[in-house]
Amino acid sequence: MASMVLYNYFRSSTSYRVRLALHYKGLQFEYKPINLLKGEQLSADYKRINPLGGVPTLVHDGKIIPESFAIMEYLDEVFPQNPLFPQDAYTKARIRQVCEVINSFMHPMANLKTLKYMETKHGYDQNQKDEWAQHWINQGLEVLETTLKEFSGTYSFGNEITMADLFLIPQLLTSQRYKVDISKYPTLVKINENCLKLESFQKAHPFAQIDTPEEFKKK
Ligand SMILES: N[C@@H](CCC(=O)N[C@@H](CS)C(=O)NCC(=O)O)C(=O)O
Missing domain, CATH: 1.20.1050.10 (Glutathione S-transferase Yfyf (Class Pi); Chain A, domain 2)
Known part of the structure; x- marks a missing residue:
């Protein structure tokens, strides 16, 4: 079964961007909280999927994508419903x-x-x-x-x-x-x-x- 996991934090604006893309496109995802105030973004485990130690990171069917803009453009290409760019x-x-x-x-x-x-x-x-x-x-x-x-x-x-x-x-x-x-x-x-x-x-x-x-x- 396809899986979509979003490592993110409630108040992070970059996380909010990606949650918006997921909800706007009607995609289900698993929400994995990374508590920035506890420094969880800087743990060795998390930095394996996001080397700069920032949220969000998306893992789609095992494929890891750090950086919100990269994630959102990926989602827009793979899930073309409700496109995020016009043609012009x-x-x-x-x-x-x-x-x-x-x-x-x-x-x-x-x-x-x-x-x-x-x-x-x-x-x-x-x-x-x-x-x-x-x-x-x-x-x-x-x-x-x-x-x-x-x-x-x-x-x-x-x-x-x-x-x-x-x-x-x-x-x-x-x-x-x-x-x-x-x-x-x-x-x-x-x-x-x-x-x-x-x-x-x-x-x-x-x-x-x-x-x-x-x-x-x-x-
Ligand atoms: N350019 C990255 C920035 C990621 C980033 O730094 N996010 C902030 C939250 S909005 C963060 O995780 N900050 C943690 C820190 O600075 O330690 C993106 O767009 O994903």
């Missing part, structure tokens, strides 16, 4: 632009490893870490707001869900976690509200997972 090459490129701004620019700056480094090597306290994260996140959100003002309809690119939404919605939740005022970005707020109405986004939400601590659970 230019729109595809602009969707990838949005994903890359989040994946390569915004996410690494506020990642646990980065913030921990700022704390241990440079003595940053929580306020300084928040300020650091806000600085980079706001730069990215400004670019996303300008880009999506041009392309959005109900969702990031027109009126169909695309890969861009699967990157954007988790990044907005992370932004709020670092106390960024997302109301400065009305296009992004509109897309966020529209996406969060969808069942797949509710199922994938960090506050509705098996490893979500009680204090975060949606009542």
Whole structure:
């Protein structure tokens, strides 16, 4: 029997992206929690499947795939229902632009490893870490707001869900976690509200997972 196992963590935005792809495509998967606060991502066992020590990792029929973007593109090719990209090459490129701004620019700056480094090597306290994260996140959100003002309809690119939404919605939740005022970005707020109405986004939400601590659970 086919098997799909996702190693992930409720609050990780990269994990949330992949859960979104799985739920949006209607795929069943086994949820294996990796507790980032306990450092489980850095264990020798886990690093055998994800050498950088990050979540998520997908194991599909024994095939190991680290890196959220690689996983999502793989899922999109192997399970073509509810495609994550349109046919048009230019729109595809602009969707990838949005994903890359989040994946390569915004996410690494506020990642646990980065913030921990700022704390241990440079003595940053929580306020300084928040300020650091806000600085980079706001730069990215400004670019996303300008880009999506041009392309959005109900969702990031027109009126169909695309890969861009699967990157954007988790990044907005992370932004709020670092106390960024997302109301400065009305296009992004509109897309966020529209996406969060969808069942797949509710199922994938960090506050509705098996490893979500009680204090975060949606009542
Ligand atoms: N580029 C990787 C990043 C993976 C990553 O670092 N994820 C974060 C959680 S959002 C993580 O596991 N952090 C653990 C740490 O920094 O120790 C991806 O997209 O999968």
